Amino acid sequence: MTEAWQQAFVRVPELLAAHVQLSFSALLLAMALCLPLAIWAARAPKVAAVILGFASLVQTIPALALLALFYPVLLGLSALLGGEISALGFLPALLALTLYALLPILRNAVTGLTGVAPAAKQAADGLGMTAAQKLRLVEAPLAAPTIMAGIRTAAVWTIGAATLSTTVGQASLGDLIFAGLQTQNWTLVLTGCFASAGLAIIVDTLLGLIERAIRDRRKLVVWGSGAVIGIGLAIALLPMLAARGDVVVIGAKGFSEQFILARLIGSRLEEAGYEVRYQNGLGSAVVFQAVASGDIDVYVDYSGTIWTNQMKRTDTVPADDMVNEIAQWSASEHGVTMLGALGFENTYAFAVRPEDAASRRLTTLDDLARISSDFAFGTDLEFLERPEWEMVKAAYPIRFKESRSFNPTFMYPALSSREVDVISAFSSDGRIAANGFVVLEDTKGAVPSYEAMILVSEDRSGDERLINAIKPLVGAITVENMREANYKVDREADKRSPRQAARWLDEQIRNGKDQ
Amino acid sequence: MISTSSASGPAISLKNVRRSYGTVTAVDDISLEIAAGSFVALVGLSGSGKSTLLKMINRLVDPTAGEVLIADDNVRAIDPHVLRRRIGYVFQNIGLFPHMTISRNIAIGLELAGEKDGRAERVAELLELVELPQEMAGRMPHQLSGGQQQRVGVARALATRPGLMLMDEPFGALDPVTRDSLAGQYKALHEKLGLTTIIVTHDMAEALYLADRILVMEAGQIKADATPAELLSGSVGDEAEALVAIPRAQAAHLIALGNTDGAKKT
Numbered sequence: 002m003t004e005a006w007q008q009a010f011v012r013v014p015e016l017l018a019a020h021v022q023l024s025f026s027a028l029l030l031a032m033a034l035c036l037p038l039a040i041w042a043a044r045a046p047k048v049a050a051v052i053l054g055f056a057s058l059v060q061t062i063p064a065l066a067l068l069a070l071f072y073p074v075l076l077g078l079s080a081l082l083g084g085e086i087s088a089l090g091f092l093p094a095l096l097a098l099t100l101y102a103l104l105p106i107l108r109n110a111v112t113g114l115t116g117v118a119p120a121a122k123q124a125a126d127g128l129g130m131t132a133a134q135k136l137r138l139v140e141a142p143l144a145a146p147t148i149m150a151g152i153r154t155a156a157v158w159t160i161g162a163a164t165l166s167t168t169v170g171q172a173s174l175g176d177l178i179f180a181g182l183q184t185q186n187w188t189l190v191l192t193g194c195f196a197s198a199g200l201a202i203i204v205d206t207l208l209g210l211i212e213r214a215i216r217d218r219r220k221l222v223v224w225g226s227g228a229v230i231g232i233g234l235a236i237a238l239l240p241m242l243a244a245r246g247d248v249v250v251i252g253a254k255g256f257s258e259q260f261i262l263a264r265l266i267g268s269r270l271e272e273a274g275y276e277v278r279y280q281n282g283l284g285s286a287v288v289f290q291a292v293a294s295g296d297i298d299v300y301v302d303y304s305g306t307i308w309t310n311q312m313k314r315t316d317t318v319p320a321d322d323m324v325n326e327i328a329q330w331s332a333s334e335h336g337v338t339m340l341g342a343l344g345f346e347n348t349y350a351f352a353v354r355p356e357d358a359a360s361r362r363l364t365t366l367d368d369l370a371r372i373s374s375d376f377a378f379g380t381d382l383e384f385l386e387r388p389e390w391e392m393v394k395a396a397y398p399i400r401f402k403e404s405r406s407f408n409p410t411f412m413y414p415a416l417s418s419r420e421v422d423v424i425s426a427f428s429s430d431g432r433i434a435a436n437g438f439v440v441l442e443d444t445k446g447a448v449p450s451y452e453a454m455i456l457v458s459e460d461r462s463g464d465e466r467l468i469n470a471i472k473p474l475v476g477a478i479t480v481e482n483m484r485e486a487n488y489k490v491d492r493e494a495d496k497r498s499p500r501q502a503a504r505w506l507d508e509q510i511r512n513g514k515d516q
Numbered sequence: 517m518i519s520t521s522s523a524s525g526p527a528i529s530l531k532n533v534r535r536s537y538g539t540v541t542a543v544d545d546i547s548l549e550i551a552a553g554s555f556v557a558l559v560g561l562s563g564s565g566k567s568t569l570l571k572m573i574n575r576l577v578d579p580t581a582g583e584v585l586i587a588d589d590n591v592r593a594i595d596p597h598v599l600r601r602r603i604g605y606v607f608q609n610i611g612l613f614p615h616m617t618i619s620r621n622i623a624i625g626l627e628l629a630g631e632k633d634g635r636a637e638r639v640a641e642l643l644e645l646v647e648l649p650q651e652m653a654g655r656m657p658h659q660l661s662g663g664q665q666q667r668v669g670v671a672r673a674l675a676t677r678p679g680l681m682l683m684d685e686p687f688g689a690l691d692p693v694t695r696d697s698l699a700g701q702y703k704a705l706h707e708k709l710g711l712t713t714i715i716v717t718h719d720m721a722e723a724l725y726l727a728d729r730i731l732v733m734e735a736g737q738i739k740a741d742a743t744p745a746e747l748l749s750g751s752v753g754d755e756a757e758a759l760v761a762i763p764r765a766q767a768a769h770l771i772a773l774g775n776t777d778g779a780k781k782t
Contacts, residue, residue, distance in 0.1 A: 124611025126576060128625055128672070129600030138624070142615045218615060218656075 008498060009192035012177060017196055019172040021237035023091065024159045027098035031106055031155060034099070036148075039110030040136065049111050056104040064162040067097040068169050072287055079294065089280070089287070089296040094166035094173075101162055102155040109151025113144030146216040153208040160201040164193065170252075170280040170291065174200075179282045184257050184490045184499065185410050204230070248276045249467065252291055252300035255282040256409050257490040257499060258347060258429060258483065262301045264503035266455070266471055273470035285383060286310060289456075293335035298461045299471065303347055305449035307331070309388040317392075320346075320450035327454070336459035340468065341475030345483045347429040348451040349389055350440040354416060358439035365442045369423065370397040378404040379412050379421030389448055390425075396447035410491070413438075429453075429480055431488025453478070477510045525679035525712025526587035527552040528573060533582035535568050542568040544736035545582070550714065550729075552587075555706055557727035558716045559759060565736040566716045570682050573714065574603045586680065601628060604673030604711075608685040610665050612657040618668055619653035625676040642671040647701060663694035670702060674709075681706070683715040687722070699726055721763040724748065732756045 042049035059067070071093035079088055117140050125135040164175030174197040181189030207226045214222035249270055253263035260281060267277040280297055289311050291297045304323050308314050312330055328339035353363055361372055369376070378401040384390055385404055393399065401423075407415055413432040416424045426433050426440070428451075433440060455474065461467050486506040489497040497505070528550040535543040542565045550556055558566040571577040572584055575596040584591045591599055612621050620627070622642055623635045643650055646667040657665060666686065673681060686702075687695040703726050706713050717723050723730050724744045732740035732755055740747070740756035747760050 118611070118614070120607075120609035120611035121613055122611075123576075123607065123609070124613070127574065127600060127605035127607065127611075128628065129597040129602075130628060131597045134597075134628060139613055143613075 031102035035106040043114035094171035105154035113147030149212040252297035260499035303451040340455040345480035352426040352438040376422040557723035560733035604681040
């Protein structure tokens with residue numbers, strides 16, 4: 002257990018620094034926007050209604066959705082501006098968090114400024130203060146404690162919401178939480194939670210101290226707390242000063258196989274002398290755009306996903322033809338190189354409990370369709386929205402009693418514990434065999450092939466050293482080895498980290514080559 | 517130019533000044549000459565327009581029509597904040613800045629004018645002038661009583677040595693004893709510094725005691741313009757007489773009480 006904690010803690014400093022950089026930048030930007038707006042709003046009630054209305058509206062959008070929405074928006078902007086804007090990572094996270102921080106800062110600043118005693122304002126006018134002097138000498142100092150309270154609320158919200166920026170590829174303490182959730186590594190989840198909660202508590206305490214000190218006019222405490230925050234920030238910003246060499250960014254979607262393969266590619270690149278960075282937990286739709294726009298350099302995708310989601314194809318062709326067509330399409334449309342298939346497939350496999358398969362005589366999807374009205378369907382978070390599901394429904398008259406979406410980690414236990422009766426499992430997942438689940442045959446070939454394949458961005462396609470470093474992985478991974486590597490990470494007991502599983506997989510590949 | 521020396525306050529001239537708020541006319545075509553160095557009281561009931569008239573002099577309110585001149589300068593031609601810095605302004609709610617020390621409150625006009633030298637000396641001088649102990653300088657406004665706060669208000673208004681003082685119900689929120697002593701002390705200051713002072717009050721007794729000229733306002737117009745002596749003699753009309761009647765009756769009642777009391781003792 003201590004080793005697991007150690008492994009988790011090793012990642013904290015770097016992620017904490019990224020988390021602080023992101024939250025602080027968002028807070029600073031929100032303050033820069035809000036304070037002038039609040040001054041305007043405090044003088045014009047109609048403006049206040051409009052601005053506060055907008056900020057409240059933003060607040061009703063879930064933070065996760067807000068982050069996701071910035072991806073297509075920035076992608077569109079980037080297309081307009083000639084591709085100079087990165088639609089993944091820091092920028093969308095910054096913008097979403099900034100919008101999220103607007104409401105508390107604005108509301109408190111407007112309340113604070115409008116709440117200044119009329120007598121003080123009248124005296125300021127009577128003494129001949131200009132509008133700027135009145136603001137600086139009277140309104141701002143009197144509204145300061147209220148404004149500070151708003152900034153404090155915004156800071157705590159922002160630090161919490163920043164954990165979600167992992168989903169748009171920005172490093173944060175959320176990386177630990179999301180990765181831990183995917184691989185059932187609760188140590189990792191707890192470490193991420195404690196670190197972000199701890200950060201929030203410390204910042205809240207310091208800002209609270211400043212707020213009270215402003216109220217009581219204790220300048221020393223204000224400066225002291227400010228200095229502590231400043232030192233913390235300086236430490237967090239230090240890594241930014243360190244020169245960044247040539248870093249290869251390896252993308253991964255949000256499940257164990259992707260984490261393992263990303264580490265496998267990463268270790269090969271490190272051997273070849275590259276510095277690598279991982280962007281975990283990218284959504285299926287986002288990740289291809291990311292490699293097309295060069296936000297990530299390399300990742301593993303599956304032929305059927307590109308075929309249906311990106312190429313919008315609904316016809317089914319033989320696996321080899323599909324891979325070739327994808328290679329041509331990605332190169333001509335997006336300049337992305339399809340380096341080759343890894344050698345195994347990870348398709349959607351409809352799995353049921355063995356006792357159901359026996360008692361209801363289920364072997365094919367036709368059999369499943371026959372009894373589907375009795376069955377509850379469990380899927381991952383995206384399957385029901387994917388074209389493959391439409392294709393299955395078109396081929397087989399399936400109509401389930403109910404459908405429920407799960408984080409993939411929880412999909413398998415849900416089937417075991419009878420919460421659902423059939424799941425859209427992943428064929429390379431070790432948990433199918435480990436649980437003895439029965440996979441139903443797709444006799445009509447409705448689900449396209451899902452060959453795992455390496456995709457390389459346009460910028461890196463001409464980098465021979467890089468290509469040569471990862472080329473040996475093509476055709477080198479058997480589905481048995483992949484399942485076992487996945488299971489090492491996914492199983493409940495004696496868990497391995499994705500990096501350890503990748504190392505094991507690498508050994509198998511090298512041994513296979515030697516034989 | 518407006519006089520900024522304390523030698524003598526400026527004369528004020530109002531020419532056909534009118535101020536309306538929508539359909540309501542607060543000040544209705546008033547023309548008025550106020551001599552330099554005079555102490556004028558504007559008396560009237562709530563809503564009679566006396567406060568609006570006062571605020572048109574330092575441009576806290578701009579007239580709808582007409583002109584206001586201070587020592588022959590049209591106030592409209594002067595930037596409002598520049599104008600107000602030359603005029604002392606004291607009002608009922610005082611409006612001390614709660615986040616500043618008494619010393620900084622008093623010196624705020626000097627701070628605005630960018631005068632850096634001699635602020636501490638000036639504060640000490642002003643504290644003495646309004647009869648507050650020197651140790652008040654370092655205190656915060658909330659640590660002072662209402663009467664002490666209004667003394668600071670007067671000191672703050674006098675800090676830049678204005679020739680003209682505008683006072684809007686300055687002693688209205690104070691208890692009678694404090695009010696009386698502060699009013700008396702201000703009257704002495706007015707004479708000592710040679711100020712022109714215009715005070716708004718609804719209290720005729722206060723006006724009679726302080727001012728050398730009393731203007732009685734009603735519905736935006738001046739109904740009476742007289743010295744205290746003329747008002748007390750009852751020769752200036754019904755509106756004025758109604759206002760004077762109250763303190764006169766109170767005074768008569770007190771005297772009568774004193775006499776019967778005295779009679780019993782003897």
